Amino acid sequence: MSQPIIALDNINVTFHQKKRTINAVKNVSVHIERGDVYGIVGYSGAGKSTLVRVINLLQEPTSGSVVVNDETFFKADTEAGAKTHISAKDLRNRRRKIGMIFQHFNLLNERTVTENVTFALQHSSLSQAQKEAKVKELLALVDLTDRAEQYPSQLSGGQKQRVAIARALANDPEILISDEATSALDPKTTNQILALLKKLNVELGLTIVLITHEMQAVKEIANKVAVMQNGEIIERGSLLEIFAQPTEQLTKEFIETATNIDKAIETISFQPLVQNLKSDEVFVRLSYVGDTTDEPLITGLFRDFNVTANILYGNIEILQDTPVGSLLVVLSGHAEQVKSAISTLADHHVEVEVLKGGSTL
Numbered sequence: 001m002s003q004p005i006i007a008l009d010n011i012n013v014t015f016h017q018k019k020r021t022i023n024a025v026k027n028v029s030v031h032i033e034r035g036d037v038y039g040i041v042g043y044s045g046a047g048k049s050t051l052v053r054v055i056n057l058l059q060e061p062t063s064g065s066v067v068v069n070d071e072t073f074f075k076a077d078t079e080a081g082a083k084t085h086i087s088a089k090d091l092r093n094r095r096r097k098i099g100m101i102f103q104h105f106n107l108l109n110e111r112t113v114t115e116n117v118t119f120a121l122q123h124s125s126l127s128q129a130q131k132e133a134k135v136k137e138l139l140a141l142v143d144l145t146d147r148a149e150q151y152p153s154q155l156s157g158g159q160k161q162r163v164a165i166a167r168a169l170a171n172d173p174e175i176l177i178s179d180e181a182t183s184a185l186d187p188k189t190t191n192q193i194l195a196l197l198k199k200l201n202v203e204l205g206l207t208i209v210l211i212t213h214e215m216q217a218v219k220e221i222a223n224k225v226a227v228m229q230n231g232e233i234i235e236r237g238s239l240l241e242i243f244a245q246p247t248e249q250l251t252k253e254f255i256e257t258a259t260n261i262d263k264a265i266e267t268i269s270f271q272p273l274v275q276n277l278k279s280d281e282v283f284v285r286l287s288y289v290g291d292t293t294d295e296p297l298i299t300g301l302f303r304d305f306n307v308t309a310n311i312l313y314g315n316i317e318i319l320q321d322t323p324v325g326s327l328l329v330v331l332s333g334h335a336e337q338v339k340s341a342i343s344t345l346a347d348h349h350v351e352v353e354v355l356k357g358g359s360t361l
């Protein structure tokens with residue numbers, strides 16, 4: 001495997017306040033590959049911002065090592081131990097290659113869109129004409145050419161975030177850190193900004209670290225996910241692994257917010273068919289990932305076992321080009337046959353969760 005573009009190892013960040021010690025990040029290691037859109041999900045206070053601020057040393061860790069693009073930015077084995085630290089001058093230069101965008105855009109309100117983006121080029125070696133061309137190119141990239149001379153107060157939230165993205169890209173960064181960048185936006189604008197980030201990832205090869213409390217955002221564009229709680233990463237994996245087989249309760253909660261399957265189960269549980277489930281019926285949830293979707297499994301249940309499947313709800317999503325499905329189904333037939341049908345489904349990598357009935361299985 002190639003070298004990760006970002007390697008954080010054994011990172012601890014401890015804040016000392018008067019009488020309190022806050023362990024904001026506890027022994028976290030994360031490796032992010034070039035071209036990843038790496039989602040870090042967690043509730044407020046989980047330590048996400050503190051962790052990503054470590055990448056460009058806006059937050060110096062108490063201990064651990066920070067390596068970006070094969071260059072050690074920081075290394076300290078313990079709080080008291082010897083520290084290796086990149087020089088201040090080098091850090092300033094390297095930071096320009098790590099763009100950041102935030103929830104509240106952080107634009108200069110007295111400056112126009114063009115001036116806001118140009119500001120990011122103040123230390124650039126480009127000539128004035130090159131800077132002007134660069135800013136024009138960036139505004140075209142984020143689709144804001146017609147707003148170039150407007151002020152932030154004249155823009156919508158989504159447009160302001162586009163200015164912030166153009167500014168973050170001014171020095172051709174290889175990494176973009178997005179800290180809750182869509183949290184203040186409505187769902188439609190959120191999707192437009194996420195689509196723009198995805199485009200930048202694909203077209204520019206930009207590595208994106210996406211911190212958010214919204215699993216929906218992660219689901220739209222991330223290929224990898226880490227879930228943070230109390231300063232620790234409690235679960236991580238590819239987007240598909242996390243969505244298909246979450247193990248931690250918190251991960252399941254986040255996924256639920258992005259799929260609403262629990263809500264569907266609750267609603268459907270009140271339907272007469274489920275309320276008045278017969279003794280030979282069982283209400284199940286079938287979950288599957290990938291090719292299984294294409295197989296006529298449901299028809300096979302009747303053909304092979306004489307078990308009928310009444311589909312009450314279905315949700316199939318495409319995550320990273322792979323179908324991920326959930327079906328809420330009432331199966332009915334002889335207990336033995338239903339049992340065989342369920343084990344056949346399991347053989348085909350369909351996870352079967354009995355939600356109601358089935359005491360005779």
Ligand SMILES: Nc1ncnc2c1ncn2[C@@H]1O[C@H](COP(=O)(O)OP(=O)(O)OP(=O)(O)O)[C@@H](O)[C@H]1O
Pocket residue numbers: 015016017022023024042043044045046047048049050051180
């Ligand atoms: N400079 C600081 N001094 C003291 N405590 C801090 C500091 N920065 C963060 N913390 C604390 O560290 C913990 C993690 O905060 P952090 O902002 O990283 O969480 P988060 O997951 O990003 O949440 P949010 O989305 O609310 O920012 C919190 O308890 C926070 O109060």
